[in-house]
């Protein structure tokens with residue numbers, strides 16, 4: 001199959017606009033987000049001046065993806081503190097805005113703890129707000145570094161598992177620079193393979209219902225100059241059957257202590273397909289996505305989203321005036337009920353490896369994961 005994009009991608013950024021940035025115009029500090037609901041049509045920034053606006057941006061998926069949610073949550077605390085809002089209230093609202101991605105609560109807790117610690121040291125409100133901002137900036141920076149290290153570990157693992165030929169990698173949802181302070185998680189591994197000429201093709205699942213694959217991953221892949229092909233989620237089975245997939249690379253929203261992986265709905269069927277077809281199924285996520293307090297997959301809260309996301313096709317860049325519910329184009333009879341979990345859970349026995357910035361765990365066991373988390377804590381302290 002001919003490559004769709006022949007240019008070398010090294011100097012091309014996957015988006016012109018950063019996914020998130022802190023700004024301090026004369027009117028006061030703001031958190032500026034690249035509104036992901038408007039992609040790929042246009043890169044538009046969304047300016048949040050308080051925590052409720054950020055909560056709304058999180059719920060509507062203007063800002064999304066586990067690591068970026070953590071960074072956004074931390075900046076949200078800094079924003080509430082800097083603008084003199086009730087920080088306790090902001091922390092509760094932000095941490096609860098979406099339940100599955102553990103990074104959101106982790107990011108909120110980190111900035112909140114820095115804020116409280118400064119107050120505890122008799123710091124004034126301004127100093128506490130500065131401490132929260134410093135914590136958010138540190139998380140942002142660390143996520144970029146983690147991204148780089150995950151890419152290196154992931155590429156080494158791919159080369160070890162697939163010694164011959166270029167890699168044909170299937171991915172789901174969106175895991176690139178739109179979800180991270182750096183180049184992302186699973187997508188960063190594909191990008192690293194592309195840069196050294198080892199990526200033959202990135203197969204991009206469209207990822208119904210909100211099309212993060214089609215709208216966002218295809219966008220990032222195109223701008224990066226890699227060979228990619230978009231497929232409907234339903235076409236993955238026949239792609240495996242045709243022998244066209246060498247590895248699956250996905251991200252994670254929460255990894256339970258036993259190694260169960262919550263990720264975008266549609267991930268679990270890919271893991272089943274991969275096992276049946278003897279293809280490595282690799283999860284790439286920062287250590288902060290591993291949640292030692294969630295013992296197993298059954299304990300992970302899976303976010304249920306509005307049915308209209310399924311019963312309507314919503315192209316946010318093309319608003320439909322006067323339409324019902326979500327404002328999209330109906331594709332089902334009026335009143336149809338929909339089952340719309342945002343995530344599913346893949347059991348550890350279907351996961352070939354979990355790649356983090358601290359290295360890979362394979363086979364995936366509770367003990368190996370716990371050891372990795374301990375190692376990471378020692379490095380951080």
Ligand SMILES: CSC[C@@H](O)[C@@H](O)C(=O)COP(=O)(O)O
Nearest residue numbers: 064065066173175185251252264
């Ligand atoms: C590194 S991103 C990993 C996951 O957060 C990603 O795969 C995903 O499922 C995102 O879901 P979303 O609902 O778009 O926030």
